Amino acid sequence: MAIFPLPLADLLGHWGSYVVYAAIGVAFGMTLESAGFGNSKLLAAQFYFKDMRVFKVMFTAIIVAMTLIFLTSALGLLDYNLVWVPPTYLWPGIVGGLIMGVGFIIGGFCPGTSLVGLATGKIDAFMFVFGVLFGIYMFGETVSSFATFFDSSNMGRFTLPELFNASYGVVVLSIVVVALLLFVVAEKVEGMINGRPQPGLPVWTKPAAGALVALAAVVLVIGQPSSEDRWQVVAAESQARLDERAVQISSAEFIKYRDDSKIKIIPLDVREERYYNQFHLRGAVHVPLDRVQEKARELQFEPANTVFVTISNDEAAATEAWKILKAESVPNAYILDGGINGWLKSYAGDSVAEGDKVYNREEDQLAYKFNAATGSRHPAAEPAPDFLNLKYEPKIILELKRAPTSGGCG
Amino acid sequence: MSQVSNAKPYMNPYLAGTLLGIVLFLAFFITGSGLGASGGLNRLLVYVQNEVNPEHIDQVAYLLKMAGGNSNPLDSWIVFLTIGTVFGGLISGLIGRRMKFETNKGPQISNGSRWIMAFIGGALMGYGARLARGCTSGQALSGGAVLSVGSWAFMFAVFAGAYALAYFFRKAWN
Numbered sequence: 085m086a087i088f089p090l091p092l093a094d095l096l097g098h099w100g101s102y103v104v105y106a107a108i109g110v111a112f113g114m115t116l117e118s119a120g121f122g123n124s125k126l127l128a129a130q131f132y133f134k135d136m137r138v139f140k141v142m143f144t145a146i147i148v149a150m151t152l153i154f155l156t157s158a159l160g161l162l163d164y165n166l167v168w169v170p171p172t173y174l175w176p177g178i179v180g181g182l183i184m185g186v187g188f189i190i191g192g193f194c195p196g197t198s199l200v201g202l203a204t205g206k207i208d209a210f211m212f213v214f215g216v217l218f219g220i221y222m223f224g225e226t227v228s229s230f231a232t233f234f235d236s237s238n239m240g241r242f243t244l245p246e247l248f249n250a251s252y253g254v255v256v257l258s259i260v261v262v263a264l265l266l267f268v269v270a271e272k273v274e275g276m277i278n279g280r281p282q283p284g285l286p287v288w289t290k291p292a293a294g295a296l297v298a299l300a301a302v303v304l305v306i307g308q309p310s311s312e313d314r315w316q317v318v319a320a321e322s323q324a325r326l327d328e329r330a331v332q333i334s335s336a337e338f339i340k341y342r343d344d345s346k347i348k349i350i351p352l353d354v355r356e357e358r359y360y361n362q363f364h365l366r367g368a369v370h371v372p373l374d375r376v377q378e379k380a381r382e383l384q385f386e387p388a389n390t391v392f393v394t395i396s397n398d399e400a401a402a403t404e405a406w407k408i409l410k411a412e413s414v415p416n417a418y419i420l421d422g423g424i425n426g427w428l429k430s431y432a433g434d435s436v437a438e439g440d441k442v443y444n445r446e447e448d449q450l451a452y453k454f455n456a457a458t459g460s461r462h463p464a465a466e467p468a469p470d471f472l473n474l475k476y477e478p479k480i481i482l483e484l485k486r487a488p489t490s491g492g493c494g
Numbered sequence: 495m496s497q498v499s500n501a502k503p504y505m506n507p508y509l510a511g512t513l514l515g516i517v518l519f520l521a522f523f524i525t526g527s528g529l530g531a532s533g534g535l536n537r538l539l540v541y542v543q544n545e546v547n548p549e550h551i552d553q554v555a556y557l558l559k560m561a562g563g564n565s566n567p568l569d570s571w572i573v574f575l576t577i578g579t580v581f582g583g584l585i586s587g588l589i590g591r592r593m594k595f596e597t598n599k600g601p602q603i604s605n606g607s608r609w610i611m612a613f614i615g616g617a618l619m620g621y622g623a624r625l626a627r628g629c630t631s632g633q634a635l636s637g638g639a640v641l642s643v644g645s646w647a648f649m650f651a652v653f654a655g656a657y658a659l660a661y662f663f664r665k666a667w668n
Contacts, residue, residue, distance in 0.1 A: 089526030102574040108521045109578020110585065112529050112631075115514040117586035120504035124612070125598040128667040131660035137507045142635060144511025149518035149639035156523060168527045170628055170637035172644030177633070180626025181648040184619050185655020189663050191615015192598070194630035195623060196531035198616065199576065200583030205595040207605075208612040215616020216532065217539050222617065223624035224540075227556050234625065244641040255641060267508070289508055 086163035086317070088156065113200050122201040124192030124208055131189055133277045136270040143263045151299050154256050158306040160317065165384060165413045174237040191215060241381045253304030260300040264293050311377050315411035322410045326403065332421040335430055336476035338393060339467070342367075347482075348390045350383075351420070352376070354405040355396050362454035363424065366466035368395060376405045380412035388415075391480055395420045400448040415483045425451040431467040502590040518639055527571070528636025532620065532629035534576025536560075540567040600667040611666060626651075 092101035119141045120126045129135035156162040188194060193201055193212045201209025227234055245255045271285070315322075325331050341347045353360050353368040360370045371379045376394075383392060392414060396402040402419045409417040420427070428436060428451065440453045460466070504510075521529050537560060544551050544561040551557045561567040587593045599608040623629040626648050628637065634652060637645025 088523050090524055092525060102571055104524065105571040106574040106578040106581075108517065108525070108529070109575040109580075110582035111517045111578075112514075112521075112575070113579035113582020113584075114586040115510055115517055115582075116579070117583040117592070118505040118590065119507060119510035119514065122583060122587065122592070123504075123598050125600065125667060126504070131656050132664065132668060137504075140507035141511040141514060142630075144508050145514035145518055145635060146638045148512050148515025149522070150641065152515070152519040153522055153639060162523055164640075166526050167522050167640055168636075169640045170633055170642045170645050172642060172647075173627060174644055174647060177626045177644045177648040178651045180622040180624070181633075181651025182655040183622030184626065184629070185652040185657075186659050187615045187618030187620075187622055188652065189615070189656040189659050190666075191612050191619060192667070193612070193616070193619070194531075195535060195619060196529075196579065196629065196631040199531055199579045200586070203580045203583030204587035204593050207595060207597045208599065208608050211609040211612035212616035212619075213535070215613040215618075216535055216620035216623075217616075218613070219617035219620025219622075220532070220536050220539050220624055221543070221620075223621050224543075224554055224556050227624070228554070239643065242643045244643055244646065247643050252641070285508070286506055292508075292512070 086157075086160055086166075088162045089166055112196075113203065116197055117200040117204060121197040122204045122206060122209070124197075124201065124206065124212075127194075127197060128189065128192050133273050136274055139270060140267060143266065147260045147263045147296060147300075150256055151260060151296055151303065154252055154303045154308065155299055158253075158303050158308055160309060160313075163413055164308070165381065169241045169243060171385070172237075172239040172242040173235070174239060176234055176236065187219075240385065251304070252308045253300075253306075257297070257300040257304050260296055264297070311408055311411050314413075315407055318410055322407065326406075329421075330479060331406065331418050332399065333393065333418045333479050334421045334476040335427050336474040337478060337480060338420060340474055340476075341391060341480065346389060348387060349393060350386065350390060351393050351395055352379075352405065353395045354401050355424070359397060359424075359450055361457040361459060362450065363428070363452075363458055363462050364460055364465065365395065365424075365427070366460045368460070371405075373401050373405055376408045377412060380409055380414050383409070383414050389482065390416060391482070392417045393420050394418070396423050396448055397425055397450045398423045398448045416480070418480060423448075428452055428464055432462075432464040435463045501592045501594075504590075514635075515639075518635060522636075522640065525571070528632065528639070529575065530572050530628065530632035530636065531576060531579060532623040533570075533572040533632060534579075535620070536624070537567040537570055537573050538576075600665065602665045602668075608666070611663075 092104055096104065116122070120137055121141070126135060127138055130138040153162065153164070153167070157164040184194070191212050193209060195216055198209045198212040198216065202213055245252045248255065338349070341349045351365050351368040352371050353364050354371055354373045354376060356372065357370065360368075364370070392409060394402040394405040394409070394417065396405070399419060399422070402423060406417055406419050422429070432452070436452045442449065442451055442453060445451060518529055521527065540551070540557055540560045543557065544567060551561045597605045597608050599605070619629070626633055628645075628648070630652065633645045634649040638649055
């Protein structure tokens, strides 16, 4: 598994990790202030095309950070799956963005820049920060009246390469090139609006721009690690755990955690749809094997106390699904020992007749015939054995979650 | 407070942007999270609300997430990032001799008008930032760098909103 991002709370402890965040904050504040972002008049000049500093600083930062993020990911140093990608709530985001744009031109700051304005004694920044606090307060008081809109158009972790169906390298290189072209345009526009030739750019800008394009091209050439590449990294350790049967949990352990309110158990049924329709466990989510990788990104959003259990008729497909989850860095993934067939054998009792048994079946096929799509209405879908008498070898050990569950605005 | 005439000029925007990009990259590389600002202010506000009127927190689902029961709204990395940001601004302002009590505005409006506008603009920003689940730092900058579709849509919306109304507020700034 890629070493970065670091499990900070593990390494430094809960409060120790906060020192790192504070240090990052100091660097953030220093760069914002040096860029002139403590000065509202300079920020607002962006919208009169007089000084397009906001655009230049922001887009330079985005293309530099983006290129480095996807370069380190391509090199296997950074695990992109463990990086916080703000989930897309399209329409609340757009409406909120428009409101913020209006706030920007009236107030002259955005929340981050107002903090460095405040730190350097700008009185308008003080007033702005009070305004922000008031706006946040008003939001908390009113959000319940439009909760449906606030939670609408949720597309989860959704990235531009997924939208355009292009590789990450293509998107990264395109954004770098477009941003650099827009910088040239911005320089020209500033010259026209201010009616005088702009001072020339520092000599280092052209080689720096060339270097960034070259790095973005490297990202394109190397490509992002595929699920197979990612599996190779964890294969040795994970295959050993599979062979020791350390991750195949018994149905009894599954039932115990299903009834435990401190643990959220998500059964992932990876079988074909017909099997799922015939019989599945109560609460099982149907994710066919070819969709597990796509689903894995979404599963990162689940809270830290979530345990994922892959389920197939026997264990073959469930094991494949488990490998994908492992490769995609999904924490706390397990396999249901014996699969659905084992489950039915333990809990179906008289509800499946002897005559329904399928003999000479192939691996990972259902061992019983179902004449109707009973789904989770079947009595064995949610058996309630006396949990005090459940005997099993405990295997679930909750791992600390490395992926952040909220971004900088949570 | 030193005179503004001694103040060092601001950094070249492309250099500042490169440094900001490296800071943003390191934030993602080391912690997995990007940068942010409104989240820290949000939690500060919820902390104060919880001290003043804890019953109210327990009635609003949105606030309950941060301060319900025994959870301390200030026990979050984003709060420490925000405190660091203020200190970073202070350090850089001192080094650049740009510390000065002043109100930045266009020459055609009074300080009082500017302060009222700053408050109204801030309120809109705060409201919009919660609705959009992030501000310019957390959504546009951080989400933009990791290629979130919503963050890019958000970014265009912010610029669109500001450019659309810039004409009507030209007297405040020019």
